[in-house]
Amino acid sequence: MTVLVTGGAGYIGSHTCLELLQTGQDVLVLDNLANSSEEPLRRVQEITGKHLDFVEGDIRDTELLDKLFSQRQIDSVVHFAGLKAVGESTQIPLDYYENNVWGSVNLLQAMQRAGVCKFVFSSSATVYGDPHTVPILENFPLKVTNPYGRTKLMVEDICRDLASSDNRWQIALLRYFNPAGAHPSGRIGEQPSGIPNNLVPYITQVAIGKREFLSVFGDDYDTPDGTGVRDYLHVVDLAIGHLKALDRLGTQQGCVAYNLGTGQGYSVLQMVKAFEKASSKEIPYQITPRRPGDIACCYADPAFAEAELNWKAEKGLDEMMADSWRWQSQNPEGFGE
Ligand code: NAD
Numbered sequence: 001m002t003v004l005v006t007g008g009a010g011y012i013g014s015h016t017c018l019e020l021l022q023t024g025q026d027v028l029v030l031d032n033l034a035n036s037s038e039e040p041l042r043r044v045q046e047i048t049g050k051h052l053d054f055v056e057g058d059i060r061d062t063e064l065l066d067k068l069f070s071q072r073q074i075d076s077v078v079h080f081a082g083l084k085a086v087g088e089s090t091q092i093p094l095d096y097y098e099n100n101v102w103g104s105v106n107l108l109q110a111m112q113r114a115g116v117c118k119f120v121f122s123s124s125a126t127v128y129g130d131p132h133t134v135p136i137l138e139n140f141p142l143k144v145t146n147p148y149g150r151t152k153l154m155v156e157d158i159c160r161d162l163a164s165s166d167n168r169w170q171i172a173l174l175r176y177f178n179p180a181g182a183h184p185s186g187r188i189g190e191q192p193s194g195i196p197n198n199l200v201p202y203i204t205q206v207a208i209g210k211r212e213f214l215s216v217f218g219d220d221y222d223t224p225d226g227t228g229v230r231d232y233l234h235v236v237d238l239a240i241g242h243l244k245a246l247d248r249l250g251t252q253q254g255c256v257a258y259n260l261g262t263g264q265g266y267s268v269l270q271m272v273k274a275f276e277k278a279s280s281k282e283i284p285y286q287i288t289p290r291r292p293g294d295i296a297c298c299y300a301d302p303a304f305a306e307a308e309l310n311w312k313a314e315k316g317l318d319e320m321m322a323d324s325w326r327w328q329s330q331n332p333e334g335f336g337e
């Protein structure tokens with residue numbers, strides 16, 4: 001049986017394909033390469049010594065989806081494909097709704113026609129908005145503040161409605177906290193396009209001299225050192241979370257949301273220090289005004305995922321930073337052109 005991985009050439013998708021191959025699963029990747037290339041998939045096969053199938057195409061292409069589901073014995077779908085830049089989503093919201101919401105509906109319809117009912121969806125901690133308290137539990141109120149977040153919440157709602165309408169659906173909504181790090185081989189990692197939005201890729205680009213200094217967005221938050229606190233999660237742990245979710249779908253009924261985080265928050269300045277320790281590089285930084293839309297503090301209560309999925313983040317901050325640095329220093333241009 002094959003796992004269809006949409007967006008499998010991307011950052012989290014490629015790490016997940018690697019883990020799937022290592023556990024002997026057949027993998028079919030569908031990716032339009034809008035934010036990636038085939039190179040990570042070539043490297044995943046090189047690292048694992050195993051083959052995966054790749055189709056360059058779009059989740060919005062109904063005919064292509066029907067063809068894939070009829071030609072292949074697809075048992076489950078792990079759905080990463082989508083656009084993910086919060087700032088960009090406020091500039092081109094229709095592209096985000098079309099890609100992330102309509103694309104997901106199209107995919108779910110094709111699954112329904114094919115009778116494939118196991119679905120793992122890349123959701124995000126962004127669906128909690130600015131939580132009243134931390135750590136965040138899955139039953140906290142859902143509240144989004146930007147179009148990107150709204151696409152994630154809309155797809156979650158669609159999945160809940162779908163599972164209520166037909167009890168054959170088995171759906172896991174995985175709410176990722178802040179993925180960071182890279183595969184320990186140093187061969188695959190995150191390649192942001194243009195100026196990185198996220199903290200860790202920005203830090204690693206400062207370390208290789210591609211950026212002059214890090215802007216620390218605000219030091220007047222109500223946190224121990226005044227800088228923002230987040231739950232950074234190693235991408236390999238996150239990838240393994242998808243395998244655990246797929247295992248659980250065998251017996252899980254309906255649509256269930258799981259927090260994938262470590263339960264531990266770190267501030268921006270703690271992240272800078274941890275990276276300096278791992279890389280022996282100094283990271284110059286300047287305190288700048290808060291970034292609009294940012295919140296002070298966000299970290300998971302991951303107990304439900306541990307109890308239900310038998311999943312727990314194993315890798316700590318030092319390993320995350322060492323792996324980020326290995327990836328960035330060995331691949332200063334990412335995967336190249
Ligand atoms: P990514 O951009 O590296 O990967 C997404 C992949 O999807 C890319 O390879 C892209 O080419 C592909 N894609 C985009 N639109 C497509 C379409 N219409 N058809 C087919 N392929 C398409 O992003 P990532 O960081 O690996 O994130 C994966 C998923 O996890 C996304 O849905 C993202 O919203 C979600 N997520 C990411 C984070 C994060 O911080 N990275 C946090 C929470 C949730």
Ligand code: WQD
Pocket residue numbers: 084086123124125126177178179197198199200202214215216217218227228229230268291294
């Ligand atoms: C982390 C901390 C910043 C960059 C975003 C999305 C979220 C999810 C993950 C997809 C914050 C600070 C950052 C910089 C800084 N993506 N920072 N200087 O904002 O928690 O989450 O990515 O679902 O939806 O919103 O992550 O890495 O951008 O920021 O000081 O150059 O680092 O203020 O406190 P964030 P981030």
